[in-house]
Amino acid sequence: MFGECLENVRKNVPLVHNITNYVTVNDVANVLLACGGSPIMSDEPEDVADITSICGGLNINIGTLNKRSIESMFVAGRKANELGHAVLLDPVGAGASALRTNTAAELMDKIKFNVIRGNISEIKTIALGSGTTKGVDADVADAVTEDTLDKAVAFVKELAAKTGSIIAVTGAIDLVADPERCFVIRNGRAEMGKITGTGCQLSGMMTAFVVANPDKQLEAAAAAVCTMGLAGEIGWSRMQDGDGNSTYRNRIIDAVCNMDKETLDNGAKYEIR
Amino acid sequence: MFGECLENVRKNVPLVHNITNYVTVNDVANVLLACGGSPIMSDEPEDVADITSICGGLNINIGTLNKRSIESMFVAGRKANELGHAVLLDPVGAGASALRTNTAAELMDKIKFNVIRGNISEIKTIALGSGTTKGVDADVADAVTEDTLDKAVAFVKELAAKTGSIIAVTGAIDLVADPERCFVIRNGRAEMGKITGTGCQLSGMMTAFVVANPDKQLEAAAAAVCTMGLAGEIGWSRMQDGDGNSTYRNRIIDAVCNMDKETLDNGAKYEIR
């Protein structure tokens, strides 16, 4: 099932408009190309409506937000909603500053998102209005573990119902849920946390997956999570003595580039709850 | 001939001021260093005149343009013209939005460019005032092929005459023309299109080549195209099982770094029309 979602990306080559942070933007572009999509970046209010119009989807990531880019998020988001494009929100650092928390809340209020993807602290923040986000990483106390899994699954389903968006929470265990079903995914490796931007990359890629699979968006979002996690496993298996996080970054994107239907279908580790 | 152009870059170490997008800027800086140049980036209107004054050339790339950076393009462009520096325009996404199309047109109106480099859709847009650019990639319908080559060569020569700039169109076949002569170049690989920013990298490198070879700018621009394309071939030959677009990106810049006169002269595939 997930393999087919990937093949649809490679077949349709969805053009994705990214309003995203300048820290990880190059990796987002390369992972979008790796999975079969096509990236374009634009964050000037006068440019974004035109750019988003020629695209199939919009990925809004609030890392390194500024007043100009925030305005662009609203302009592009409204236009994308108007055109029926898939729109994703990555609320980077929500809970870490008032501006980030408030911007995420206002975006959720004014823009309809197909998917909201973040770590558990960010997602708790947007659910509860305040959070315990430690910088751009999740707070350990919030982590989704086998012990807290039942509660976490209920939480994301409820949030999906409340927001009308697919909710994707990534961490040691990943959750991708609509109000009825939650994919619980166990791909990936802890070492991915030593690379900047694997979450941002996933958000870009997930947008492409959702655009290319309009009739099964929940599966597509979950397929993107499995693709990234499995690429993390494959990339790690190619690490050699002396390699570290910089080389690991390249190997993960390489593994996305080489991912095929069979590899993904065989390597995906998930259950539905 | 091309090898000598490269050697002049390594000998003169031209300092190039780049006003460029934040997606591929790091790769632009590293490829400039790889070819023997020296990069500096600045896009604040109050900073750019000073910065461009200490440089030998200016590379203006309109990807992720904003109002501040647009103002800087004009300020820096005028100063560079005043000082007789080489100036290159990379009209990223011209045709994809009104702001990009209009900015490119206004830049061409107000600033004298030694070289304009883009994909065929972007170059058609600036020639005709409107275009069919699909995001930041060329439209397939526009592609320069063996079948359309004669017409394409005539088109770029005519545009070179009309603009007074060297015109460089890159794609499966690359064209670099002044009004009299057109270099038709067949280096490179299709897989380079799966990496973000090979075009941006080429624009940065081409600026350095033109600065270091003031008396043969057409040859220098063509030499830069061959260097990038040949680096794409050499980089590909070093790819191993499991490598993908992220590693390929590194191997291309590495190949530029290791390029020498003989390798370039032997590997360059071009004819003059």
Place this chain on the structure above:
Amino acid sequence: MFGECLENVRKNVPLVHNITNYVTVNDVANVLLACGGSPIMSDEPEDVADITSICGGLNINIGTLNKRSIESMFVAGRKANELGHAVLLDPVGAGASALRTNTAAELMDKIKFNVIRGNISEIKTIALGSGTTKGVDADVADAVTEDTLDKAVAFVKELAAKTGSIIAVTGAIDLVADPERCFVIRNGRAEMGKITGTGCQLSGMMTAFVVANPDKQLEAAAAAVCTMGLAGEIGWSRMQDGDGNSTYRNRIIDAVCNMDKETLDNGAKYEIR
């Protein structure tokens, strides 16, 4: 001694707020993760006070400065001073433009810096009010060599006394000084200059080292310099035929990622003057 400084970084995982240029920001984030710290980037005036408040240290790098980011540097710097956080200044390109020179001077006037790190041309500029900076690289005429070492050591000690900041000058020979002691460090390789941003990376990493070692900040700053230089040596030893500056960049960050106490203590080459 240096190995212990590194271990403290890995143990304390200092969160570092970076206001830095968009050219090398991704590498700064990855090297911070590699050494054991945690990076966050923010440069919007309304965001930076909150972000810096949750961090342990602040790294201000004036490359690609603009009016918005300059305002953020002052807002964040004041807040960090108020909270007693470690603050580092990397005056990229001071001497190359009036805006950069003046911004560095005003920052030094209004903000208390624990450390100021730059190349010799930048440091001379901030000491003397004007300089000979050639772009973002040091002028050859300024270079610290065995012949000029005594004079250079006296100069940095004096500047440390005058500014109340630890002064770190990096180049072929690196100097890290307070008014009484100067670490003279001979790690590193000339080839590191062919990679963009090794200086920016060092500034980010140095901030993490100083935050994690509050009681021995001079040693911590020197330990960061040795870590970066030694990583440059180890990374170089892993280079293979055909590798160039792009791969070297990855191998250096990888080497930081794999650095341990023993390797650093055994590989550090320094004397105290």
